Amino acid sequence: MGIASAWRTKQQRYSLRGEVCPDCHQAIFPPRDICPHCGQQAGPVHAMSGRGEVFSFTKMYSVPDGFKNQRPYTVALVKLEEGPMVTAQLTDLNGDDVNIGMKVEMITRKLREEGSDGQIVYGYKFRPALAVAR
Amino acid sequence: MRGVSIVGIGQTPVGEHWSLSVRHLAHGAIAAAMHDAGIDRADALFVGNMLSGSLLEQEHLATLIADFSGLRGIEAAKIEAACASGAAALRVGCMAIASGMHDVVIVTGVEKMTDTPSGSTTAGLATASDAEYEAAHGITFVGLNALIMQRYLYEYDVPMDAFAGFSINAHRNGANNPNAMFQRAIGLKEYVNAPMIATPINMMDSSPVCDGAAALVLVPSERASEFTVGQHRGPVQILASASATDTLAVHDRKDPLFLEAAYLSSQRAYLQGGITPDEIDFFELHDAFTIMSALSLEATGFARRGEGWRMAAEEEIGVGGRLPISTMGGLKSRGHPVGATGVYQIVETVQQLTGQAGKNQVANARIGMAQNIGGSGATIITHLLGV
Numbered sequence: 001m002g003i004a005s006a007w008r009t010k011q012q013r014y015s016l017r018g019e020v021c022p023d024c025h026q027a028i029f030p031p032r033d034i035c036p037h038c039g040q041q042a043g044p045v046h047a048m049s050g051r052g053e054v055f056s057f058t059k060m061y062s063v064p065d066g067f068k069n070q071r072p073y074t075v076a077l078v079k080l081e082e083g084p085m086v087t088a089q090l091t092d093l094n095g096d097d098v099n100i101g102m103k104v105e106m107i108t109r110k111l112r113e114e115g116s117d118g119q120i121v122y123g124y125k126f127r128p129a130l131a132v133a134r
Numbered sequence: 135m136r137g138v139s140i141v142g143i144g145q146t147p148v149g150e151h152w153s154l155s156v157r158h159l160a161h162g163a164i165a166a167a168m169h170d171a172g173i174d175r176a177d178a179l180f181v182g183n184m185l186s187g188s189l190l191e192q193e194h195l196a197t198l199i200a201d202f203s204g205l206r207g208i209e210a211a212k213i214e215a216a217c218a219s220g221a222a223a224l225r226v227g228c229m230a231i232a233s234g235m236h237d238v239v240i241v242t243g244v245e246k247m248t249d250t251p252s253g254s255t256t257a258g259l260a261t262a263s264d265a266e267y268e269a270a271h272g273i274t275f276v277g278l279n280a281l282i283m284q285r286y287l288y289e290y291d292v293p294m295d296a297f298a299g300f301s302i303n304a305h306r307n308g309a310n311n312p313n314a315m316f317q318r319a320i321g322l323k324e325y326v327n328a329p330m331i332a333t334p335i336n337m338m339d340s341s342p343v344c345d346g347a348a349a350l351v352l353v354p355s356e357r358a359s360e361f362t363v364g365q366h367r368g369p370v371q372i373l374a375s376a377s378a379t380d381t382l383a384v385h386d387r388k389d390p391l392f393l394e395a396a397y398l399s400s401q402r403a404y405l406q407g408g409i410t411p412d413e414i415d416f417f418e419l420h421d422a423f424t425i426m427s428a429l430s431l432e433a434t435g436f437a438r439r440g441e442g443w444r445m446a447a448e449e450e451i452g453v454g455g456r457l458p459i460s461t462m463g464g465l466k467s468r469g470h471p472v473g474a475t476g477v478y479q480i481v482e483t484v485q486q487l488t489g490q491a492g493k494n495q496v497a498n499a500r501i502g503m504a505q506n507i508g509g510s511g512a513t514i515i516t517h518l519l520g521v
Contacts, residue, residue: 001270009266030267036386056288056390058280060272060332064257067272075273077281077385085385087268087281100288111270123270 001114006121013123014108016048018084027082050106051129052080057090057098066112074098078126092127103129135232137355139369140519142171143481148315148346148469150248156183156190157202159347160244163477164203167240167349171361176351177236178209182223182243183473184216188258189250199242209236216262217422218508219243220348220476221377221515227352228375237354243477244347255343259472262509264383276340276423278384278510280332283425286391287334290440294334297424298325299446300459301338301466304421307453308463310493315344315469339424341470348477350484370484373409373501374518376402382512391440393426395514396433396505403503403516411435414518415499416458416486418479420507421465430505431459434516458496461486476506480517487521 009030011017018029022043028035035042057076067073074090076098090098091109104126111121144166146159154162160181168174181196192198196210215222220243227241247255260269263278273281286292302325308314320338328338353361358369378398384390404410411434419430428442436457437445445451451459462468462482465475483502485491501520508514 001266005266012267013270036381056281056285058277058284058332058335059330060274060277060280061329062256062274062276062331063253063272064260064269064274065253066257068253070272073272075271075277075281077285077390087273087278087383087385088271100285112272121270 001121003119006119016050016106016124018046018048019043020046027084029080029084029086048080048082048084052078052104052126054098054100054102054104055079055085056100066114076104076126078104086124089125090127091125096128105129136234138228138231138352138372139355139358140350140372140480140484141353141358141361141369142167142173142351143349143484144170145313145348145478145481146346147313148344148471148478151345152248154345156186156192156195156244156246157198159246159345160199160242161203163244163347163349164199164240164242167351171351173238173351173361176205176208176238176240178230179205179240179242180223180226181210181212182220182241182476183212183245184214184219184262185245185247185258185472188261189255190246199244215513216508217470217472218476218506218513218515219473220478221504221506221517222476222513224350224476224480224517225375225377225515227350228372231352231354237357239352240349241352241477242347242349243474245471245473246345247343247471248345252343268383268385274332275510276335277332279423279425280335281384282390282510283334283423286425286428289391292443295322295326296443297339297428297446298322299451300421300424300427301325303446303448303451304460304464304466307461307494308467311462311468314463314467315342316463316467335423341422341465344469344471346469346471346474346478348474348481350477350480368488368521370487370519370521372517373520374403374407374516376406377513377515378402380512382509384510391429393429393433393511393514395511396430396507399514399516400434400505403518407518409501409518414457414501414503416461416496416502418461418464418483418502418504419459420475420505421460422470422507426507427459429511434505453494453496461491461494461496476515479504479506480519483519487519
């Protein structure tokens with residue numbers, strides 16, 4: 001990820017900042033120019049709660065450059081409670097089994113290091129929802 | 135609009151070609167196709183390729199290939215649509231001929247994936263996904279398909295080895311294709327014991343990283359009879375060419391288990407060709423992963439939702455089956471040099487329709503369908519060919 005791109009998308013990666021459509025009132029993440037649900041101009045900023053559930057998941061053994069030191073890791077499709085789905089890593093699993101339907105919550109973690117003199121990209125991962133919040 | 139026919143085909147064997155560069159591979163396929171068509175010049179060259187920029191640091195690829203292939207002076211351009219680049223290049227060739235802009239067009243698909251270490255190639259392939267919202271989280275192409283397959287297993291309560299038959303069929307057919315990367319049959323045991331790449335996708339669900347090139351010569355159907363020098367078979371007509379898109383990111387799909395773009399492009403193709411699915415004699419589908427075979431069969435009208443995996447049996451999809459698929463080995467066994475794959479599919483469809491498929495010949499094949507998928511279902515291009 002380029003430096004400018006990382007800067008431009010920081011609100012999305014740090015705080016799941018999306019939009020809500022002023023016409024059909026559906027939540028949108030990441031932000032778009034056109035609402036994918038109704039085709040109207042997408043709307044004002046709306047931060048997601050960070051709570052959601054696992055729609056699907058995969059434990060990855062063959063990984064791209066930049067992620068080798070994390071291998072193996074689990075990536076999930078997380079359905080946010082507001083509606084949008086995101087692709088993100090699961091973390092803090094502590095050996096727990098991952099299940100479809102499992103409740104998870106967003107947490108900010110290191111996504112990747114781009115070499116010894118490159119940027120360190122932080123962003124959202126998801127962990128099993130803490131008991132108190134369940 | 136003028137009809138478009140294929141009068142020449144060429145291909146290189148698919149494999150790890152350490153001694154050949156992208157230019158040698160492309161020229162090999164182009165020279166074979168030009169020889170097959172009996173031509174020494176063409177009006178234009180369209181090149182399907184995905185990764186030359188990111189893996190080989192070589193863009194401006196079509197001009198390089200035109201120059202290297204002795205075609206200096208002609209129009210040339212690279213067409214990119216991830217793994218659907220090959221079929222996208224064919225579609226541009228079809229438009230050029232149908233519109234009357236050109237009379238002789240060469241379409242080639244070429245990919246060189248083994249010059250780089252596997253981590254770089256994996257990262258290159260992931261550029262077909264959303265860079266900021268998918269690839270940035272460490273997901274790979276295998277991973278995206280694994281997310282779809284895991285959900286499929288869950289929603290339809292499918293056994294873990296349900297997809298084995300697709301891989302076994304591909305290898306059974308690839309064993310008889312001299313251009314296939316893996317010319318050997320496999321059994322259920324090899325499938326079940328294959329190492330995991332991204333759960334639940336194992337090595338035998340997954341097509342290989344490899345190199346290859348394939349090429350076609352296109353002409354207006356009204357002139358096809360002029361181009362049969364040296365080949366004792368009729369030209370093959372392109373009955374339909376249709377393309378469709380879906381959301382780039384899997385997480386944005388309303389239903390990640392339905393290939394909307396496969397549905398749309400196949401419906402458009404059926405309409406264009408005036409053909410119904412039951413008239414199709416064989417189907418070269420995009421079996422980059424076994425899950426894609428099931429989803430493709432469902433979206434194109436050959437299986438009901440959630441039941442595509444039930445067709446993974448020899449009596450259904452074998453060369454003598456109800457709907458033969460991957461008849462020359464498919465992406466799994468012939469190999470998947472990504473930007474070249476769409477053109478290999480067409481070359482093999484022509485082989486079937488002109489009686490050149492050897493031991494894998496589908497009896498009385500008159501109409502074949504080929505479908506090439508870019509990304510995990512984001513661009514899907516369907517061609518119908520007939521004799």
